[in-house]
Amino acid sequence: MLSNPAWLRKRLTCIVAALVLLVAAQSIFAVELPLTLEQAWQIAEDANPTLKAAEASLAAAQGQVTDSRGLLWNNPHLSADGLRRVVPNPSVGDDTQREWRAQVSQQIEIAGQQGYRRAAAEQDLAAIQESVEEARRLVRAEVEKRFVRVLSLQARVAMEQELVALIRENVSIARKRFEAGEDTKLDHNLAEVELGRAINQLEVAREHLLRARADLAAMLQLQAEALPEVEGTLFANGRSPYTLEHLLAMASDRPRLRALDLRERAARSRLGLERAAVYPDVTVGLFAGREGPVQGRERIVGLSVSLPLPLFRRNAAGIGRAGTELTHAQIERQTAIRDTRASVMTLWQQLGSVRKRVNRLEELVLQRLRENQRLSTAAYRAGEISLTQLLLATRQVLDTRREVLEAMTELALTRVELEQTAGWAGSQ
Helix, strand or coil, X not given: CCCCHHHHHHHHHHHHXXXXXHHHHHHHXXXXXXXXXXXXXXXXXXXCHHHHHHHHCXXXXXXXXXXXXXXXXXXXXXXXXXXEEEECCCCCXXXXXXXXXXXXXXXXXXXXXXXXXXXXXXXXXXXXXXXXXXXXXXXXXXXHHHHHHHHHHHHHHHHXXXXXXXXXXXXXXXXXXXXXXXXXXXXXXXXXXXXXHHHHHHHHHHHHHHHHHHHHHHHCCCCCCCCCCECCCCCXXXXXXXXXXXXXXXXXXXXXXXXXXXXXXXXXXXXXXXHHCCCCCEEEEEEEEEECCCCCCEEEEEEEEECCCXXXXXXXXXXXXXXXXXXXXXXXXXXXXXXXXXXXXXXXXXXXXXXHXXXXXXXXXXXXXXXXHHHHHHHHHCCCCCHHXXXXXXXXXXXXXXXXXXXXXXXXXXXXXXXXXXXXXXXX
């Protein structure tokens, strides 16, 4: 039976299919587990196309550095030629002579072009490496923003579910009181309307959560049907691990600004290279050959030196382009420094304002409203207040909880943007 090829192929096919299903099941299970922020970062770094494209640009810069580190920039030139010469000889007829010549020549730069070229290539490579780091930080920041939105909407859905359960309980009580003749038909209808509105708000929150999870899945390059759930906290009451002075100091050394500084240096090196190109390159050649008749064959060995005269073209176009590139790099770097500092200060003030708003809503407003809701529920069950008053207290609590959640979400998003703008690496 083991010698049957058809049976073996069928058996192997079954094994391979089982392995594929097992891997797929493990992948789906891994996606369905609640994702932490660190796990989301890792997935994005492994699969995000923007980061992969930035990393792919390193190969060209590394090749440029390799070329610039050669002993000489120009390759040696080898030339050879053969000559068949027919010399008339009246006594014996035409005399055929074969001659040859070979030459090796090397173009040598004499104005330090090699150093400028090597410096520019190394600075370009370092700038691209900093750009890759900046791209990684941008990807992480975008992942964290989408993570925060999913986390916020998950909390919103849970809050709306609590409200639906609470209003459904009040509707049940209102129905019993209406049947007992203690409440009017108007109160009963009002309770049903509030329940319908609460269910509608729950469905809207679920729709928003679905879109937010789809956006996060797209950022993480997950399958279309794999919509991740997340776990974490939106707001921490502890002090910030940094001050404004600390952030401003870090902002001046963030990867984007380092990349712009390196690009400015590379542009300056290229300007030096173009200015040095005004000086002509010396071409040195060594040649050898055999000439003359067979009886008197001459061996020739010589050294040649050639130097172009820079009379008509002085590389003005190359110098102009390099100067323009340097000016643009300087302007871009200065603008980025100014904008980064202004953005950090603005976001810092916004972060402090939102944090105060969250604390005020949580500590002062929400606690008192929760107490009012508890007292109103007890009073309604005891028949001391009407259903309208109970629903008003419930609605106030709900609206305030929504405001708190929105403020917490805004606080988290502002923090992410501030840390990204300043280049703070504490969480990354």
